[in-house]
Amino acid sequence: MSRSHTPLRIWSHPAMQAEPNKPQAESQARSLVGEEYEVEVGPVAHGGHCIARTDEGQVLFVRHTLPGERVVARVTDGEEGARFLRADAVSVLSASKDRIEAPCPYAGPGRCGGCDWQHAKPGAQRRLKGEVVAEQLQRLAGLTPEEAGWDGTVLPAEGDKLPAGQVPQWRTRVQYAVTPEGQAGLRRHRSHEVEPIDHCMIAAEGVSELGIEKRDWTGMESVEAIAATGSQDRQVILTPRPGARLPLVELDKPVSVMRVEEKDGGVHRVHGRAFVRERADGRTHRVGSGGFWQVHPKAADTLVTAVMQGLLPRKGEMALDLYCGVGLFAGALADRLGDQGAVLGIESGKRAVEDARHNLAAFDRVRIEQGKVEAVLPRTGITEVDLVVLDPPRAGAGRRTVAQIASLDPRRIAYVACDPAALARDLGYFRDGGYRVRTLRVFDLFPMTSHVECVAILEPASKAL
Numbered sequence: 324m325s326r327s328h329t330p331l332r333i334w335s336h337p338a339m340q341a342e343p344n345k346p347q348a349e350s351q352a353r354s355l356v357g358e359e360y361e362v363e364v365g366p367v368a369h370g371g372h373c374i375a376r377t378d379e380g381q382v383l384f385v386r387h388t389l390p391g392e393r394v395v396a397r398v399t400d401g402e403e404g405a406r407f408l409r410a411d412a413v414s415v416l417s418a419s420k421d422r423i424e425a426p427c428p429y430a431g432p433g434r435c436g437g438c439d440w441q442h443a444k445p446g447a448q449r450r451l452k453g454e455v456v457a458e459q460l461q462r463l464a465g466l467t468p469e470e471a472g473w474d475g476t477v478l479p480a481e482g483d484k485l486p487a488g489q490v491p492q493w494r495t496r497v498q499y500a501v502t503p504e505g506q507a508g509l510r511r512h513r514s515h516e517v518e519p520i521d522h523c524m525i526a527a528e529g530v531s532e533l534g535i536e537k538r539d540w541t542g543m544e545s546v547e548a549i550a551a552t553g554s555q556d557r558q559v560i561l562t563p564r565p566g567a568r569l570p571l572v573e574l575d576k577p578v579s580v581m582r583v584e585e586k587d588g589g590v591h592r593v594h595g596r597a598f599v600r601e602r603a604d605g606r607t608h609r610v611g612s613g614g615f616w617q618v619h620p621k622a623a624d625t626l627v628t629a630v631m632q633g634l635l636p637r638k639g640e641m642a643l644d645l646y647c648g649v650g651l652f653a654g655a656l657a658d659r660l661g662d663q664g665a666v667l668g669i670e671s672g673k674r675a676v677e678d679a680r681h682n683l684a685a686f687d688r689v690r691i692e693q694g695k696v697e698a699v700l701p702r703t704g705i706t707e708v709d710l711v712v713l714d715p716p717r718a719g720a721g722r723r724t725v726a727q728i729a730s731l732d733p734r735r736i737a738y739v740a741c742d743p744a745a746l747a748r749d750l751g752y753f754r755d756g757g758y759r760v761r762t763l764r765v766f767d768l769f770p771m772t773s774h775v776e777c778v779a780i781l782e783p784a785s786k787a788l
């Protein structure tokens with residue numbers, strides 16, 4: 324269905340007239356920041372915004388709105404002649420039926436940048452995420468949902484299906500920024516500015532009960548709070564401003580304390596354990612400071628289940644866990660492959676590799692190699708494997724690594740992805756390497772934000788014939 328866009332420029336915001344007489348450098352296009360447009364809002368786009376157009380044909384990426392709304396959009400970034408502008412909906416003239424009043428008092432234009440969809444009903448948030456995944460699959464991999472073996476739904480984590488206005492408390496790791504006056508807050512969208520807060524609604528109970536927002540953090544740049552799942556371990560990681568002394572950390576619950584070293588960015592122990600213990604798939608995982616662990620308390624188990632249901636590991640098989648972190652999937656595979664099976668994990672982080680070796684010490688036939696997948700995988704001498712799990716960072720795996728994986732002829736591949744765009748691009752490369760998507764499952768492991776987690780199961784295209 325085509326939708327008519329008849330945007331009108333209606334007025335200029337005072338911010339754009341701050342220096343009206345200042346001559347513009349000849350080569351510098353005029354900033355449009357502060358200018359306002361009345362627009363009809365089109366579809367959702369990847370990144371937590373929707374698409375609209377100015378009457379000059381410029382694309383507007385508008386936050387704080389929903390598809391089908393009519394809003395006044397104020398430009399936050401961009402200049403005349405640019406292909407696209409960023410904007411915030413500062414006034415809603417005609418509201419979507421999916422709109423609710425944001426439950427969080429810190430959400431809204433120019434405020435906290437942590438959540439994108441506070442103003443959308445929970446079911447609508449998942450639908451929007453599904454539309455983004457479908458659009459990326461179509462545009463970057465040429466796949467319809469049916470061709471990807473996906474029913475188009477985005478599944479909430481267990482316990483997260485709540486009525487509109489209620490917010491799941493899921494964030495077990497929160498990075499607070501600190502104002503120069505020492506107050507904890509969260510960064511504003513695409514900004515270094517801090518929105519001071521007294522409570523984050525999506526923070527897990529174990530984080531909230533530390534009372535970070537009530538303390539004075541003068542001298543700190545940021546304070547990260549971690550509440551482990553399945554253990555009582557709590558940790559804060561302090562990043563001091565240059566030359567600042569560490570405060571005495573007295574919180575409402577006992578914590579271990581780490582600091583980020585100014586010189587080398589390394590994370591060093593101040594007191595307590597230098598790691599937290601996370602439970603998933605029936606095992607305990609040591610996760611050192613700075614190491615990766617899924618943020619939603621249900622995410623690790625949800626993803627292990629989806630990966631194992633897709634791969635159906637058989638006793639005695641050989642598997643790879645690429646980008647293995649502290650060994651979540653390597654352990655799950657080793658458990659299911661039995662004494663005759665074998666798992667090789669590859670991970671670039673030194674500390675994560677130490678943790679993975681510690682976590683998987685009970686399995687004789689698990690090996691963890693440190694280094695980048697793209698460098699280590701070709702050096703292993705492995706010419707064939709049965710199963711591969713890859714769980715790369717947001718940038719995805721890329722053409723060379725995908726080709727390398729396909730050349731090992733696995734019978735199934737599980738691709739765990741936190742960015743649907745990188746996933747869709749890589750699925751295209753897998754197709755070039757002779758693999759097709761068998762099933763895709765999409766999980767809302769980041770409620771209230773625009774983020775989403777996908778698990779794609781691939782198999783050789785020849786098998787499907």
Ligand SMILES: C[S@@+](CC[C@H](N)C(=O)[O-])C[C@H]1O[C@@H](n2cnc3c(N)ncnc32)[C@H](O)[C@@H]1O
Pocket residue numbers: 615616617646647648649650651652669670671672675694695696697714715716
């Ligand atoms: C999304 S995390 C997944 C970790 C693990 N699978 C889990 O679920 O806990 C991605 C991991 O890849 C690692 N990494 C990033 N780039 C890498 C590369 N080029 N080669 C190997 N590991 C990499 C990061 O250190 C991180 O531990």
